[in-house]
Amino acid sequence: MKEEAALEVVDVSCVFRVNQGFMKGTKALHAVNGVSLKIPKGKVVGLVGESGCGKSTLANILLGLQKPTSGNVLYSGSSADSFSQRHIARRIQPIFQDPYSSLNATKSIKSIISLPLRVHRVGAPADWDRKVYEMLDLVGLPRRVAQSFPSQLSGGQRQRVAIARALIMRPEVIICDEPTSALDVSVQSQILNLLQDLRQELGLTYLMISHNLAVVEHMADRVAVMYLGRIVEEADAATLFRAPSHPYTKALLSSVLTPDPHLGVPDTQLGTVFPNPIDPPSGCSFHPRCAACMDICREQAPQPQINGAHMAECHLDTAAAG
Amino acid sequence: MIDMSLSPLRGQQTAEEILEPSPMSKLRRRIFKNHSFMIGAAILIVILVCALVAPLLAPHDPYELDLSKRLINPFWHDKKTDAEFMLGTDKIGRDYLSRLIYGAQISLLIGFSTILISGVIGTALGVTAGYFGGRVDMMVNFIINTRLAMPVFLVAMAAVVAFGASLHVVILVLGLFLWDRFAVVMRSITMQARDLDYVKAARAIGCSTPHIIIREIFPNVLSSLTVVATVEMANAILLEAALSFLGFGVQAPTPSWGLMLNEGREYMFFSPWLLALPGMGLFLLVLAINLFGDGLRDVTLERER
Ligand code: SF4
Ligand SMILES: [Mg+2]
Numbered sequence: 314m315k316e317e318a319a320l321e322v323v324d325v326s327c328v329f330r331v332n333q334g335f336m337k338g339t340k341a342l343h344a345v346n347g348v349s350l351k352i353p354k355g356k357v358v359g360l361v362g363e364s365g366c367g368k369s370t371l372a373n374i375l376l377g378l379q380k381p382t383s384g385n386v387l388y389s390g391s392s393a394d395s396f397s398q399r400h401i402a403r404r405i406q407p408i409f410q411d412p413y414s415s416l417n418a419t420k421s422i423k424s425i426i427s428l429p430l431r432v433h434r435v436g437a438p439a440d441w442d443r444k445v446y447e448m449l450d451l452v453g454l455p456r457r458v459a460q461s462f463p464s465q466l467s468g469g470q471r472q473r474v475a476i477a478r479a480l481i482m483r484p485e486v487i488i489c490d491e492p493t494s495a496l497d498v499s500v501q502s503q504i505l506n507l508l509q510d511l512r513q514e515l516g517l518t519y520l521m522i523s524h525n526l527a528v529v530e531h532m533a534d535r536v537a538v539m540y541l542g543r544i545v546e547e548a549d550a551a552t553l554f555r556a557p558s559h560p561y562t563k564a565l566l567s568s569v570l571t572p573d574p575h576l577g578v579p580d581t582q583l584g585t586v587f588p589n590p591i592d593p594p595s596g597c598s599f600h601p602r603c604a605a606c607m608d609i610c611r612e613q614a615p616q617p618q619i620n621g622a623h624m625a626e627c628h629l630d631t632a633a634a635g
Numbered sequence: 636m637i638d639m640s641l642s643p644l645r646g647q648q649t650a651e652e653i654l655e656p657s658p659m660s661k662l663r664r665r666i667f668k669n670h671s672f673m674i675g676a677a678i679l680i681v682i683l684v685c686a687l688v689a690p691l692l693a694p695h696d697p698y699e700l701d702l703s704k705r706l707i708n709p710f711w712h713d714k715k716t717d718a719e720f721m722l723g724t725d726k727i728g729r730d731y732l733s734r735l736i737y738g739a740q741i742s743l744l745i746g747f748s749t750i751l752i753s754g755v756i757g758t759a760l761g762v763t764a765g766y767f768g769g770r771v772d773m774m775v776n777f778i779i780n781t782r783l784a785m786p787v788f789l790v791a792m793a794a795v796v797a798f799g800a801s802l803h804v805v806i807l808v809l810g811l812f813l814w815d816r817f818a819v820v821m822r823s824i825t826m827q828a829r830d831l832d833y834v835k836a837a838r839a840i841g842c843s844t845p846h847i848i849i850r851e852i853f854p855n856v857l858s859s860l861t862v863v864a865t866v867e868m869a870n871a872i873l874l875e876a877a878l879s880f881l882g883f884g885v886q887a888p889t890p891s892w893g894l895m896l897n898e899g900r901e902y903m904f905f906s907p908w909l910l911a912l913p914g915m916g917l918f919l920l921v922l923a924i925n926l927f928g929d930g931l932r933d934v935t936l937e938r939e940r
Contacts, residue, residue: 377839378839407835407839409835411832414833415836416833417854418916420854430841432841442762461657462658465656465658478836512791626822
């Protein structure tokens with residue numbers, strides 16, 4: 314498995330100080346807790362997990378918007394510390410969940426899409442219009458929307474504008490943070506298909522963040538499952554969906570077919586709620602909700618077990634391996 | 636390079652029609668339907684034009700006095716009227732209509748200069764606090780609280796005593812003191828805007844912080860800023876009138892409406908119009924500004940989604 318990584322995080326942690334109230338001091342919230350993840354060039358890596366598990370924090374770290382407390386982010390093998398935000402911006406661009414808040418309502422579509430060109434002073438100003446029209450063609454929007462404002466467009470159209478803005482600088486990596494969960498069901502697949510077409514045409518690399526496993530299954534080559542700031546299982550998409558090994562992944566998979574896609578977090582039928590990340594459970598942080606919980610799980614955190622291209626962090630695997 | 640076989644799929648999307656009218660035309664339509672905005676704007680424009688072309692409009696020099704023509708009654712009285720002085724004369728024989736017209740100039744000058752100064756101070760403080768949060772926010776909050784602990788009126792009177800009463804002192808004092816509402820409102824709006832994805836997108840694009848604050852966030856808070864500005868302008872105009880009435884504001888012989896109220900005080904029972912006319916001017920101006928601001932708020936708040 315020698316693939317060139319477009320983007321890689323090595324043992325990255327991000328700790329927030331959370332105020333406990335007046336005169337009560339602060340507590341540490343480990344939003345991301347020792348995560349390592351490799352995003353191979355030209356591939357789609359899916360990142361799944363319930364909301365609050367640290368997916369978005371990890372995305373912010375990758376985008377350079379959040380400094381990790383410790384660990385390293387590598388862009389094509391070189392450390393992020395040697396890159397300015399403008400540098401990172403040209404390589405990595407985000408697509409956000411809510412196309413209603415991700416576009417500035419006071420700007421025209423043309424101005425929104427051409428903002429990266431203007432900020433980075435790419436090419437001659439005379440070419441900017443032409444580039445915007447090219448992008449509109451590319452994402453399947455009529456050229457006349459250039460003069461419109463976001464409030465005149467539908468959710469799907471807005472998401473296409475956001476995609477055009479992300480792609481105009483021809484970045485290598487696109488971080489899609491729930492790119493379809495705010496859209497109507499009928500539009501979701503159109504946007505996903507567009508993203509897939511664009512990836513093939515432009516040779517893009519995606520990190521697909523989603524709590525919707527169907528989306529990830531549809532798109533991803535490799536999948537990482539995140540729980541409470543850690544990646545608990547990582548494998549090729551086919552393997553993971555066919556033979557999940559971590560009890561949390563199994564629980565997520567058994568709940569794929571939620572009746573209402575707008576419900577957000579799928580009902581995992583895990584009984585107990587998602588734990589408070591300020592006060593994570595002892596041992597394996599998943600143990601209060603785990604169906605296969607053993608005595609050792611309450612005391613000792615499991616170590617990652619790597620089996621070829623399949624990684625899982627669970628005492629069940631430790632037992633199987635040992 | 637682009638695979639043409641993909642076009643049909645994208646073509647479906649292009650069929651989706653844009654039915655929504657542009658936000659500008661929607662805004663225009665809402666403005667014309669909003670009565671308080673239209674009435675407020677109409678009165679404001681009339682007063683503004685009067686103030687701007689005062690030298691052409693005023694039949695007399697507002698400072699020219701003629702003691703032989705003291706206290707001439709306005710045209711609706713039966714006796715002691717003069718066709719030359721439509722709204723009569725004051726106690727030293729100055730044309731009241733001319734003084735009223737020039738008085739509008741003073742009030743508007745005070746109103747606009749004050750919100751210009753206080754608007755800049757308050758917006759700068761509020762936007763900075765809202766965008767950066769944390770320590771910066773704590774510091775700005777401290778400054779706001781310190782300012783709120785000082786009574787404007789008393790400080791203004793003290794400043795007048797210290798620096799002497801003049802138009803400039805009044806404008807400066809009001810401008811340096813009426814920024815608190817700007818700061819509070821801008822702070823909370825910027826705080827909300829800061830966490831929206833379009834700001835995150837701008838940061839991910841590599842925009843500098845000043846660019847984000849000025850070019851991305853500021854246009855979104857402009858409508859709220861204008862609404863606060865109208866409230867503060869009305870406030871400043873009333874404060875100036877009150878200060879001038881008490882002798883701590885604009886000094887004679889400047890034709891300020893507040894000062895005219897003071898000068899007409901002794902004649903309240905014999906020539907009530909000396910009070911009624913400048914009072915009416917103040918009332919109309921402040922009412923118009925408030926109607927305008929109210930309407931503006933209704934019109935622009937709807938625009939958000
Ligand atoms: S380590 Fe134990 S509690 Fe944690 S997932 Fe595995 S079996 Fe469940
Ligand atoms: Mg999220």
